[in-house]
Every structure is written in C-alpha cells, then in structure tokens.
Amino acid sequence: MTRKQRRLILIGSSLGVLAIAVALVLGSLRDSIVFFNSPTDIADNKAAVGKRVRLGGMVKMGSLEHGDNLQVRFAVTDGNKDIPVSYRGIVPDLFREGQGVIAEGHVEPGGTFQAETVLAKHDENYMPREVVETLKKQGRWQETAAPNAVPVKASAQ
Known part of the structure; x- marks a missing residue:
C-alpha cells in the first residue's frame, strides 16, 4: 500500500x-x-394532542382572568384564530393583555392549551421573530407599532 x-x-x-x-x-x-406554533396552526390541528409544543402570539384583550391558587386563564391570538390557555403559576411581571407571549405546554383534547411555562416580552418593542413572521404573512404587521422588533429576513422563508 x-x-x-x-x-x-x-x-x-x-x-x-x-x-x-x-x-x-x-x-x-x-x-x-420545540417548534413555534401560531394559534392558527394549533386550531388547524397541526399540533398533536398531548405533544409538547410552543404557542406564540398576542394575549387577547379582555381575555385575562386570574383565579385561585395562581390559576391564570387567557387567550392567545394571531389576529386570525384564538386559543384558550390555562396556566398555573406566577406569570412574568411584563405579562399583560395586548402583549407578545410564548407559552410552552400541550394541547388538551378539548382544544385548550395547558401551559407549563409562560414567557413575556422583555421590553416595550420586542416581539418574537416567529410572531412577527406570522403577522406579516397575514398582512396584519404594522412596522410603526413595534419599530425595534426583531427584523425578519427575506431569505428566512
């Protein structure tokens, strides 16, 4: 050799x-x-029941309810569909209606999303890249509403 x-x-x-x-x-x-799913994706049954997923969108105005034993109920919307979310625990200080949110958990058989973790945006203008992309695809994104949001690259499609 x-x-x-x-x-x-x-x-x-x-x-x-x-x-x-x-x-x-x-x-x-x-x-x-864990991949990001919009409320429209989950409503269209793209996320299997019981499988751990990440749900992202905006907390729907008027949907936030605080219950006993740190129980929180709210709806996440992408402007097209709404998904009811149930969470037991302390929510972040910046969590409120009309703000961006990411919830990690699973979809229950009735269609409610059972969150195990809730993440809120960290400043006035931040929005997760996936939420911005979803809103842009639906034509609901306004550049002036969040001027410092994470930019979406055209090649990311």
Whole structure:
C-alpha cells in the first residue's frame, strides 16, 4: 500500500466517523427541539394532542382572568384564530393583555392549551421573530407599532 492510498483511507474513515457523530447528535436533538406554533396552526390541528409544543402570539384583550391558587386563564391570538390557555403559576411581571407571549405546554383534547411555562416580552418593542413572521404573512404587521422588533429576513422563508 502506498502513502497516498493510506492517506486516502485515513481521510475517508475520518469523514465516515464524523458523519456518524453528526447523525447521532442530530438524532438526539430531534426530540428535544420545540417548534413555534401560531394559534392558527394549533386550531388547524397541526399540533398533536398531548405533544409538547410552543404557542406564540398576542394575549387577547379582555381575555385575562386570574383565579385561585395562581390559576391564570387567557387567550392567545394571531389576529386570525384564538386559543384558550390555562396556566398555573406566577406569570412574568411584563405579562399583560395586548402583549407578545410564548407559552410552552400541550394541547388538551378539548382544544385548550395547558401551559407549563409562560414567557413575556422583555421590553416595550420586542416581539418574537416567529410572531412577527406570522403577522406579516397575514398582512396584519404594522412596522410603526413595534419599530425595534426583531427584523425578519427575506431569505428566512
């Protein structure tokens, strides 16, 4: 065997081991990635009942209700559809009606979203990129409403 052949075998086997390592890493991450779903996606049954998903949109005006034992009920809207959300726990200080929100949890058989985590925007003009994209697709995005929101790249489509 010549030096050139040994070098090619070494490079080929190294690339093979690297490919296997990448495949194992991506396979293990697939189950832990939580994708963003809009209320329209969930209403159209794109999120399986009981499967952990991330719901994003705006807290619908007039829908926020505080109950006993830190129970909070509200609706998340994308301007097209509304999803009722039930959450038990302390909501972030910046959580309020008309503001952007991301809720992580699962859809119950009745269509209510049972949130395990609620995240609110962090300043006056921030809105999650996924929410901005959804609002732009529906033609409901107003650039002057949130001038410092996360910009949407045209190539992200």
